[in-house]
Amino acid sequence: MKHSRSTLLVLSGVTAVLLSACGSEDVAGTSAPASGSTAAEKSSTPSSSTASSAASSSKSAPAATGDTTPPGTELSVGDRAVVPFEYGTDKSGTIAVTVTAIEAGDNADLAAFGEKAAGIVPIYVRVTVENVGGDDLAYSSVSLRAVGSDGRGTGVIITGDTPKCESESAPKSFTAAGETYETCVLQGARDASAVTGATFGKGGDYDDSPVLWKR
Numbered sequence: 001m002k003h004s005r006s007t008l009l010v011l012s013g014v015t016a017v018l019l020s021a022c023g024s025e026d027v028a029g030t031s032a033p034a035s036g037s038t039a040a041e042k043s044s045t046p047s048s049s050t051a052s053s054a055a056s057s058s059k060s061a062p063a064a065t066g067d068t069t070p071p072g073t074e075l076s077v078g079d080r081a082v083v084p085f086e087y088g089t090d091k092s093g094t095i096a097v098t099v100t101a102i103e104a105g106d107n108a109d110l111a112a113f114g115e116k117a118a119g120i121v122p123i124y125v126r127v128t129v130e131n132v133g134g135d136d137l138a139y140s141s142v143s144l145r146a147v148g149s150d151g152r153g154t155g156v157i158i159t160g161d162t163p164k165c166e167s168e169s170a171p172k173s174f175t176a177a178g179e180t181y182e183t184c185v186l187q188g189a190r191d192a193s194a195v196t197g198a199t200f201g202k203g204g205d206y207d208d209s210p211v212l213w214k215r
Contacts, residue, residue, distance in 0.1 A: 068094070072209035077102060081211045082132055085140075086203050093135030097142060097200055099213040100182075101126040104192035109162040120156055123187040124165040125198045131170075134177035141169035142200070146187035149196045151212070156188035 069081040077099050085095040105122035113120075123146045131137055146154055161167050165184040173179060189195050201210025 069211055071205040071211070074212045074214060075099075077213050077215045079213065080130075081200065081213075083200060083206065083211065084203060085137070085142075087137065087140035091135070091137055091140055093131065093137050094133035095137070095142070096130040096132050097144075097211075098128040098130075099125060099144070099198055100128055102146070102195065102198055102213070102215045104189075104195070105162065105164055109164055110188075112162070113158075117188075119190060120158070120188045121190070121192040122158070122162055122165065123154070123189055123192065123195050125185040125187060126165075126182070127185060128180055128182050129170065131174055131177055131179045134175075136175045137170055138172045138174050139169050140174070141167070142183070142185070143202055144185045144187075144198045144200050145210075146189060146195045147197050147199055147212070148194045151199075154187065154189035154195060156190065158186055158188035160186055162186060 067082055069075075069083055073081065075081060080096050080098045082094060082096045084092070086092045101124070103124040103126070105124055107117065107119070107121060109122050110117035110120060125144050125146060127142065127144060129142055148154065159167075161184075165186045167186060168181060168183040170181055174181060185198075187195075187198075197212050197214040199210035199212050201207055
């Protein structure tokens, strides 16, 4: 199930340029929010508590099945985090998120975004999502964010798909404990080498102290 809209927002001081590219239709016939952050949800400069939490939290072992990974936990790519999850106003439960790779693509991958993508490197955050609580989370989607060593965002907000990174939402069958699906979260950066990890930080204390995967 693919998202229906792609956007690129490059933040430079107080100037922002929005770019749209065509995407595929949602299977259910409704628009599903893209898995990357939107301008309304995230700014390129998070609060000081967000940056300090990501930088200062101690490394922790991955959560076992059924346990909840504390906010601010630092993990490695390949580790599994169990987190409470809300989607929209009517879906909530517990999911496990495993970041399996954080990869840099080529600027050419962003051809569909046009000239405004000049100088932007796509970052592909590949994720496996598991329904832990057995709640009805069909058609939901997760948001992750690429960050630098200081825990801050890249200054580029981008959502949607490229040929090498297809953003998927949960299938209709994502309603039972143990069900999984894979997706790719598209992010962007001016300098790919500055991206050192990815965060999940949505809901409750995770807003200020996201779970961090380091590569």
